[in-house]
Amino acid sequence: MTTIDKIETVIVDVPTIRGHVLSMATMKTQSAVLVRVRFSDGSEGIGEGTTIGGLSYCPESPESIQSVIDTYIAPALIGSDGDSVNGAIHLMDKLVQGNRIAKAAVEIALWDGLGKRLNVPVSQLFGGAVHSRLPVAWTLASGNSETDITEAQQVIESKRHNIFKLKIGKRPVREDVAHVAKIKQALGDAASIRVDVNQAWSLAEARWGLKGLQEVGCELVEQPVPARYRGAMAELTSGYEIAVMADETLNGPEDALAVAAGKSADVFAVKVAQSGGLRRASEVIAIGQAAGLGLYAGTMLETGLGTAAALQLFSTVEKLDWGTELFGPLLLNDEILSDSLRYRDFCVEIPSGPGIGVALDQDKVDFYRRGGKKSLKAVSMK
Numbered sequence: 001m002t003t004i005d006k007i008e009t010v011i012v013d014v015p016t017i018r019g020h021v022l023s024m025a026t027m028k029t030q031s032a033v034l035v036r037v038r039f040s041d042g043s044e045g046i047g048e049g050t051t052i053g054g055l056s057y058c059p060e061s062p063e064s065i066q067s068v069i070d071t072y073i074a075p076a077l078i079g080s081d082g083d084s085v086n087g088a089i090h091l092m093d094k095l096v097q098g099n100r101i102a103k104a105a106v107e108i109a110l111w112d113g114l115g116k117r118l119n120v121p122v123s124q125l126f127g128g129a130v131h132s133r134l135p136v137a138w139t140l141a142s143g144n145s146e147t148d149i150t151e152a153q154q155v156i157e158s159k160r161h162n163i164f165k166l167k168i169g170k171r172p173v174r175e176d177v178a179h180v181a182k183i184k185q186a187l188g189d190a191a192s193i194r195v196d197v198n199q200a201w202s203l204a205e206a207r208w209g210l211k212g213l214q215e216v217g218c219e220l221v222e223q224p225v226p227a228r229y230r231g232a233m234a235e236l237t238s239g240y241e242i243a244v245m246a247d248e249t250l251n252g253p254e255d256a257l258a259v260a261a262g263k264s265a266d267v268f269a270v271k272v273a274q275s276g277g278l279r280r281a282s283e284v285i286a287i288g289q290a291a292g293l294g295l296y297a298g299t300m301l302e303t304g305l306g307t308a309a310a311l312q313l314f315s316t317v318e319k320l321d322w323g324t325e326l327f328g329p330l331l332l333n334d335e336i337l338s339d340s341l342r343y344r345d346f347c348v349e350i351p352s353g354p355g356i357g358v359a360l361d362q363d364k365v366d367f368y369r370r371g372g373k374k375s376l377k378a379v380s381m382k
């Protein structure tokens with residue numbers, strides 16, 4: 001039996017290419033918890049657990065993710081069967097309530113290790129890929145309409161993205177709608193425009209917001225009201241033509257079932273980290289499919305590592321009606337993988353190697369490691 005010998009964690013703090021302005025925080029750095037699992041046969045697996053804006057997005061922070069893994073998950077898993085990812089999921093669920101991102105980080109490393117030992121991509125462990133590439137949206141979140149328009153025109157020109165998600169909710173509703181209108185008008189039919197409010201509106205604000213947004217040609221609104229207001233989400237879903245997407249309210253399959261049963265969304269933003277791992281995310285996907293909802297592959301702005309893991313799963317999903325936003329590595333000012341994920345022709349390519357299909361650049365990990373000595377002599381900034 002191949003056992004789990006060691007689980008190591010490190011937090012890396014990587015600067016973003018620009019301030020990423022969200023309704024609840026402005027990100028200038030992304031902090032990712034990287035996990036390395038060492039197995040008894042000498043093989044290894046890598047995983048990532050990342051959240052958005054420190055502790056402003058959800059109840060887990062980079063520090064809590066690392067602490068939960070080091071203090072509770074690692075000691076419980078050491079010595080157990082490395083090939084039984086389901087066994088590890090069961091044990092983690094038994095010993096640790098919540099903390100889905102921490103569990104996801106470890107689970108990804110276990111899938112990666114298993115895939116590498118079997119010499120197959122993780123997608124094959126989920127039944128096999130049906131896509132070799134997936135469309136990928138870009139988020140416009142500079143906080144300034146003109147800057148966003150220039151940024152959008154550049155990435156359309158370079159055929160990197162033509163689907164844009166605008167982060168709104170920080171300013172008054174009327175100003176946000178005017179901001180969206182300005183961008184839609186400038187880009188016209190060359191782009192699909194969606195918005196993410198990150199829970200910032202009350203139901204009354206959301207009614208005005210959705211009415212205004214659909215009038216200016218915006219196609220989808222993500223989590224307009226707080227996650228716990230599922231009744232309000234249901235009212236907005238049935239009250240307007242614009243598609244309503246659930247994000248922060250979707251923390252695993254139980255939430256997915258409640259949202260589907262309550263008709264509280266048209267679309268699921270499925271996030272691996274928020275779901276609690278690849279297995280739980282696949283269950284969220286199944287519930288969305290069974291309910292006839294639209295699907296979208298969401299991101300926690302992971303580095304290339306977590307993004308590659310998500311790509312392995314989403315490559316197995318036949319119909320992703322709203323595409324993906326798996327652009328995390330493009331928001332970072334530097335690459336921590338030895339080979340970058342490939343973005344071209346408005347798509348991201350699914351890595352094809354064994355496991356999740358990517359490897360870390362250890363020098364970069366050492367350079368960005370929190371508390372570590374920044375010693376790398378020549379860090380190439382992209």
Ligand SMILES: [Mg+2]
Binds near residue numbers: 198223247248
């Ligand atoms: Mg969101």
